[in-house]
Amino acid sequence: MSTALLIEQILNGLQFGVMLFLMAAGLTLIFGVMGLINLAHGSLFMVGAFACAAVAAATGSFWLGLVASLAAAAAAGAVIEILVIRRLYDRDHLDQVLATFALILIFSEGTRWVFGSFPLYLDIPPLLSGAVRLPGGASYPLYRLAVIGVGVAVAVGLYLLISRTRLGMRIRAGESDREMIAALGVDIRTLYTLVFALGAALAGLAGALVGALQSVQVGMGEPVLILAFVVIVIGGIGSIKGALIGSLLVGVTETLGRFLLPRFFAVFIEPSDAAAIGAAIASMLIYIVMALVLAVRPQGLFSANG
Amino acid sequence: MTREAIVTAVLIAALLAAPFAAQAIDEPFYITLATRIAILALAATGLNIALGLGGLVSFGHAAFFGIGGYAAGILATHAFNGEPLFLGLPGTNDMIVIWIVGALAAGAAASLIGLISLRTSGVYFIMITLAFAQMVYYFAISWPAYGGEDGLSIYVRNAFPGANTLAPMPFFLICFGVLCTGLAAFRSLMNSRFGAALQAGRQNEVRLAAVGIAPFTIRLAAFVISAMLTAVAGALFADLNRFVSPSMLSWHMSGELIVLIILGGVGRLGGPLAGAALFVLFEFALGGITERWQLFLGLVLLGVVLFARGGVMGLLAGRARHG
Numbered sequence: 001m002s003t004a005l006l007i008e009q010i011l012n013g014l015q016f017g018v019m020l021f022l023m024a025a026g027l028t029l030i031f032g033v034m035g036l037i038n039l040a041h042g043s044l045f046m047v048g049a050f051a052c053a054a055v056a057a058a059t060g061s062f063w064l065g066l067v068a069s070l071a072a073a074a075a076a077g078a079v080i081e082i083l084v085i086r087r088l089y090d091r092d093h094l095d096q097v098l099a100t101f102a103l104i105l106i107f108s109e110g111t112r113w114v115f116g117s118f119p120l121y122l123d124i125p126p127l128l129s130g131a132v133r134l135p136g137g138a139s140y141p142l143y144r145l146a147v148i149g150v151g152v153a154v155a156v157g158l159y160l161l162i163s164r165t166r167l168g169m170r171i172r173a174g175e176s177d178r179e180m181i182a183a184l185g186v187d188i189r190t191l192y193t194l195v196f197a198l199g200a201a202l203a204g205l206a207g208a209l210v211g212a213l214q215s216v217q218v219g220m221g222e223p224v225l226i227l228a229f230v231v232i233v234i235g236g237i238g239s240i241k242g243a244l245i246g247s248l249l250v251g252v253t254e255t256l257g258r259f260l261l262p263r264f265f266a267v268f269i270e271p272s273d274a275a276a277i278g279a280a281i282a283s284m285l286i287y288i289v290m291a292l293v294l295a296v297r298p299q300g301l302f303s304a305n306g
Numbered sequence: 307m308t309r310e311a312i313v314t315a316v317l318i319a320a321l322l323a324a325p326f327a328a329q330a331i332d333e334p335f336y337i338t339l340a341t342r343i344a345i346l347a348l349a350a351t352g353l354n355i356a357l358g359l360g361g362l363v364s365f366g367h368a369a370f371f372g373i374g375g376y377a378a379g380i381l382a383t384h385a386f387n388g389e390p391l392f393l394g395l396p397g398t399n400d401m402i403v404i405w406i407v408g409a410l411a412a413g414a415a416a417s418l419i420g421l422i423s424l425r426t427s428g429v430y431f432i433m434i435t436l437a438f439a440q441m442v443y444y445f446a447i448s449w450p451a452y453g454g455e456d457g458l459s460i461y462v463r464n465a466f467p468g469a470n471t472l473a474p475m476p477f478f479l480i481c482f483g484v485l486c487t488g489l490a491a492f493r494s495l496m497n498s499r500f501g502a503a504l505q506a507g508r509q510n511e512v513r514l515a516a517v518g519i520a521p522f523t524i525r526l527a528a529f530v531i532s533a534m535l536t537a538v539a540g541a542l543f544a545d546l547n548r549f550v551s552p553s554m555l556s557w558h559m560s561g562e563l564i565v566l567i568i569l570g571g572v573g574r575l576g577g578p579l580a581g582a583a584l585f586v587l588f589e590f591a592l593g594g595i596t597e598r599w600q601l602f603l604g605l606v607l608l609g610v611v612l613f614a615r616g617g618v619m620g621l622l623a624g625r626a627r628h629g
Contacts, residue, residue, distance in 0.1 A: 091611075093429050097564065098568050102604040104604070105600045105603055105604030106608070113601070226437065229433040229437060230437050233433050237429060280445055283445060283448045288441075291438075294422055294425065294434065295422060295425075299430075
């Protein structure tokens, strides 16, 4: 096992983690501010990917597609917030789960209706194709590095938005006391729609970025959604910092687990058995990490409520 | 008899009558449909113990449903091939043994999952149970010994003493019998001291603790019992399809089980049966008209959640007496 390969896997893990962060940040923001559990977040991820693939195919430009993905996901988010989600804020979690589960069915079947059952493909833009030489002799795809860069930029941007701007101040105020901020004359309904659309846009961005790495198809958001849940449970629901650290932890653990565990077991047992056992355990690894974190801190690493 | 008891009795009688009517008009397919309703109702009744009585929104009951299914599949495969399971224990094709093994396996899994997830509550609990179910799901996919992603076929439906399970009617009657047992168990649980404590824990945890009952223990016990009942339904479901695959473990299944309960009425004896009947008939009717039936299912669900709280039982039998 060479160092170059290991570095490549670590970078893959970071890239995966960053993508999870884009999803988890929106989820945790929506939960933190509105107290809503949104299963349909994975559908917004899918909407972003489909919008990007469709626009890129029509115009030939990945960048237009990227803009379209942000716009489409934010618009879809705003629409479902106004039509459905708004009615769920003071319902219990069971109703929220069920209503957003229904939204998933509607989004998935609706997308299949419009785009058909076959996956779409999205090419990496020419500007970002090719590979970069890393110190130590390894080479790594430029696009994946760019995804990591986007993730870092979004993390910094979100931090600045929430801690330094007036909108961020209102979001934080809405998080701690919604009656009070409404009494102070802030239009809380519009604020909620904005936050939801922001979360949706982040999910759409994640979908578009991932769409160029894998095929764009119905249901692509669901595995990511569940991992994003694991992330925010580990990180502490409502905490953006927790979402960032949780995402990187889950991304790296998942990728390195798949890479290292089969090799680790191969030291003791037959290679074919080792591959099977390694793969099986690797697929459970992040859930084991989650269980360990919760056993020590039931409210996650950085719980928003102390 | 209360109105609720009458509605529930009528539902059960209708479920029993439907296959005989189907046999009379020589449409055996409807017997399978009724069997499906009975099995899904049983699975949802299991979940109703945790969700309806205990207020524990488990989004991971597919794990237990699937464990029951895999118990049936794995034991039957070993019996079919004549290979010992492990430690020289043979496989079996006896349904009763399979139910017990499935329930015990799911009970063990639920104890572990419950020990960790019941430390949390609310939205954490929903997500953690979901995550654990996904863990079982991915394990089933990546473990090649029993079919992995492709699933496992049960070549001959498992046997029940004194019945020809291959024919649709006897198999329906077995499922119906198990469902009735499950409903009776749910009812006596609901009215027992244990059930009172469980429901009190949902309504006011602090008061329950103040009278000297630890909510955690009660909930863990309820979660395990709930999982065991769902696992028996899973074993029957595997036998119905003569096939078990990771899709039984997928989170869509967990969602569907919750949907059945909400459609029918949360925490009501007849809720899961009403929900399952509605769901299966809806799927059948719409599935015949359009391939896109899930879209319409989504719209109906959305309508029920937003505008028609209380589900079918709420509609037919009025609001539950204890909120």
